Amino acid sequence: MHTGLRGRLVIAFTLIAVSASALVAVIGYELVKRRVIDRTEQVAVGDVRDIIEGIKVPVGARWPGDGPPADTQIAALQRSLRARNGRVVVRYENYVYPDGDFGMGDVPADLVTASARKTMTARRAVQGRMWLVIATPVWRIEPIGIARPTGMSVFAFVPLTEEERLLDDLRRPLAAAGAVMLVIALAVALVSARRVLLPVRRLGSAARALGAGRLNTRLPVHGQDELAQLTATFNDTAAALEHSVSELRSLEAMSRRFVADVSHELRTPLTAMTAVADMLSEEADRLPTEPAAAVRLVLREIKRLRTLVEQLIETSRFDSGTATLNTESVGVADVIDDCLEIRGWSDRVEVDVPRALAFSADPRRLDVILANLVGNALRHGAPPVVVTARRVPGGLEVKVRDHGPGIPPADLPHVFNRFYKASGGDGSGLGLSIARANVELHGGTVSARAQDPGVLFTVWLPGR
Amino acid sequence: MAGILLVEDDPSVRTGLELALSRQGHTVTSYDNGEDALAHIRSRRPEIAVLDVMLPGIDGVEVCRRIRRMDQLPVILLTARGDDLDVVVGLEAGADDYVVKPVEPRVLDARIRAVLRRVESAASDRVTFGDLVVDRGALKVSLAGREIHLTPTELRLLLELVRHPGQVLNRRYLLRAVWDHTHVADSRLVDACVQRIRAKIEKVPAEPEFIHTVRGFGYRFSPP
Numbered sequence: 008m009h010t011g012l013r014g015r016l017v018i019a020f021t022l023i024a025v026s027a028s029a030l031v032a033v034i035g036y037e038l039v040k041r042r043v044i045d046r047t048e049q050v051a052v053g054d055v056r057d058i059i060e061g062i063k064v065p066v067g068a069r070w071p072g073d074g075p076p077a078d079t080q081i082a083a084l085q086r087s088l089r090a091r092n093g094r095v096v097v098r099y100e101n102y103v104y105p106d107g108d109f110g111m112g113d114v115p116a117d118l119v120t121a122s123a124r125k126t127m128t129a130r131r132a133v134q135g136r137m138w139l140v141i142a143t144p145v146w147r148i149e150p151i152g153i154a155r156p157t158g159m160s161v162f163a164f165v166p167l168t169e170e171e172r173l174l175d176d177l178r179r180p181l182a183a184a185g186a187v188m189l190v191i192a193l194a195v196a197l198v199s200a201r202r203v204l205l206p207v208r209r210l211g212s213a214a215r216a217l218g219a220g221r222l223n224t225r226l227p228v229h230g231q232d233e234l235a236q237l238t239a240t241f242n243d244t245a246a247a248l249e250h251s252v253s254e255l256r257s258l259e260a261m262s263r264r265f266v267a268d269v270s271h272e273l274r275t276p277l278t279a280m281t282a283v284a285d286m287l288s289e290e291a292d293r294l295p296t297e298p299a300a301a302v303r304l305v306l307r308e309i310k311r312l313r314t315l316v317e318q319l320i321e322t323s324r325f326d327s328g329t330a331t332l333n334t335e336s337v338g339v340a341d342v343i344d345d346c347l348e349i350r351g352w353s354d355r356v357e358v359d360v361p362r363a364l365a366f367s368a369d370p371r372r373l374d375v376i377l378a379n380l381v382g383n384a385l386r387h388g389a390p391p392v393v394v395t396a397r398r399v400p401g402g403l404e405v406k407v408r409d410h411g412p413g414i415p416p417a418d419l420p421h422v423f424n425r426f427y428k429a430s431g432g433d434g435s436g437l438g439l440s441i442a443r444a445n446v447e448l449h450g451g452t453v454s455a456r457a458q459d460p461g462v463l464f465t466v467w468l469p470g471r
Numbered sequence: 472m473a474g475i476l477l478v479e480d481d482p483s484v485r486t487g488l489e490l491a492l493s494r495q496g497h498t499v500t501s502y503d504n505g506e507d508a509l510a511h512i513r514s515r516r517p518e519i520a521v522l523d524v525m526l527p528g529i530d531g532v533e534v535c536r537r538i539r540r541m542d543q544l545p546v547i548l549l550t551a552r553g554d555d556l557d558v559v560v561g562l563e564a565g566a567d568d569y570v571v572k573p574v575e576p577r578v579l580d581a582r583i584r585a586v587l588r589r590v591e592s593a594a595s596d597r598v599t600f601g602d603l604v605v606d607r608g609a610l611k612v613s614l615a616g617r618e619i620h621l622t623p624t625e626l627r628l629l630l631e632l633v634r635h636p637g638q639v640l641n642r643r644y645l646l647r648a649v650w651d652h653t654h655v656a657d658s659r660l661v662d663a664c665v666q667r668i669r670a671k672i673e674k675v676p677a678e679p680e681f682i683h684t685v686r687g688f689g690y691r692f693s694p695p
């Protein structure tokens with residue numbers, strides 16, 4: 008079960024408040040109760056004792072073995088002992104003198120036993136009401152001053168109705184006070200939970216903002232408590248984070264600019280080398296085997312270097328955000344045909360595209376996307392390489408499929424990453440990342456899926 | 472084959488291109504800055520200029536603009552980036568074509584030959600569209616009796632459009648017919664060339680009477 012901090016705070020607060028007030032109420036109630044009952048008991052016991060001591064009737068002067076007292080004498084005794092609304096049951100040896108509906112059956116058993124020797128009291132509910140029961144033996148004082156039991160016991164029932172009512176009157180305001188206490192405790196708990204939780208919630212949303220990249224997020228610090236300290240710590244952390252991130256960013260920007268500058272600088276010597284490469288290639292045929300191989304190696308590496316530099320420049324253009332999109336209505340089949348034709352791939356690729364398929368895109372970027380995907384398929388896959396394009400709801404879908412050994416499933420999610428290289432690949436590892444950057448510039452997506460056999464690259468471009 | 476004026480500031484690139492173009496049979500005169508090239512252009516009488524865009528002093532685009540002021544000499548720009556603003560500005564300044572560095576000599580040679588390709592002249596074929604007279608025999612264009620000077624590329628494009636009056640020609644078709652381009656269709660070449668022709672033959676270039684743009688498709692020559 009999920010109980011939030013707020014719930015827990017309210018529950019704890021209420022529990023503490025309620026149990027504290029309940030404890031106070033119960034102790035107070037019990038104290039009052041004991042005092043009231045004790046006083047009633049003392050008074051009643053005193054009364055009974057006085058009366059019994061003052062008995063002059065023959066009852067008091069009986070010896071063991073004397074005959075039972077007359078009923079009238081007992082009735083007189085009961086009358087004088089009886090408190091208001093009380094009852095008095097008298098027992099003499101085997102004779103019992105009940106009082107109204109009260110008999111020996113209403114006297115608690117322990118009192119019956121004890122009443123032979125000493126005075127005892129107990130509180131009992133009899134016939135639905137609380138009674139104070141006083142059990143006492145009747146003594147006879149001998150002329151020489153020794154007291155002896157007469158074998159007669161008196162059980163006086165004093166009603167506790169008044170006391171009950173008094174305690175009842177006390178209970179009701181106590182319960183009401185408890186209820187008020189509960190409401191106050193709840194209210195205070197809610198308010199303080201809110202006071203505690205508001206900064207917590209604010210911290211939470213600030214942390215989320217920080218996570219979302221708004222590194223300049225700061226919170227106002229109020230007061231000196233733990234939450235204020237936490238807020239201050241949060242601010243310090245955010246400031247430190249912002250600082251190190253901005254440092255990293257400037258470092259990254261510097262390194263990107265460096266790559267861009269280096270690539271541009273490399274282009275000039277490459278242009279000069281490229282200019283004479285054809286000439287060397289023709290001359291190589293006339294050279295002895297070994298120098299010819301050396302020349303061809305240099306030429307091959309010049310070509311590779313050119314591709315790498317062009318791709319680095321293209322990549323740094325995306326990094327610096329200077330890549331622009333020049334869309335126009337293009338014949339998709341024409342772009343695909345041209346792309347394959349200039350690169351001499353027309354014979355190696357099957358194309359299945361409706362001639363009339365026109366789409367709004369940047370033709371040069373579309374060419375780059377196709378050239379990289381098809382080039383990748385030709386280099387790493389196996390024929391047949393098939394290019395298909397069709398209109399789908401909301402855009403254009405271009406698929407490039409090869410039938411080669413495929414890409415290991417573990418590598419598949421990374422093929423679009425920079426410098427990812429398929430095993431044994433001699434490419435720069437930038438081609439597919441450039442393809443993806445171009446697709447994303449159009450607002451589209453590109454994905455690679457394993458097929459049996461081969462790999463299927465799917466490009467989706469939004470638009471009409 | 473042709474007399475080429477090459478302007479390139481980097482000595483290695485200049486030497487490399489000189490070597491490669493000479494081997495293709497061209498006669499190359501090279502300069503390392505635009506001012507010197509412009510000073511010698513009249514005496515050298517080259518058939519085509521190949522200009523690097525990034526030059527110390529006045530840049531390639533400016534050299535192209537100054538050449539255009541006095542001459543219809545075809546110009547090919549050597550640019551560092553294909554999607555650069557340089558290309559657009561260069562084409563607007565009157566360049567006939569551009570190549571991106573590092574360029575393979577075969578590609579540069581093909582472009583030079585395409586730009587210099589002679590228009591097949593039809594025997595005394597003269598068509599008149601209102602004020603505009605296109606003489607396909609003499610390869611001359613005149614507007615209201617005054618001769619209009621067009622670069623070879625502009626002339627080829629205009630003749631191509633005039634050959635199909637009323638018909639919409641798409642950019643890809645025009646690129647292949649006029650520029651011999653089989654590379655990625657760069658419609659900016661066509662657009663810039665049409666703009667230049669309009670500036671020469673239309674009374675109000677923004678509201679053309681002869682060459683109409685068909686949005687998303689291409690151009691149509693329809694005389695008023």
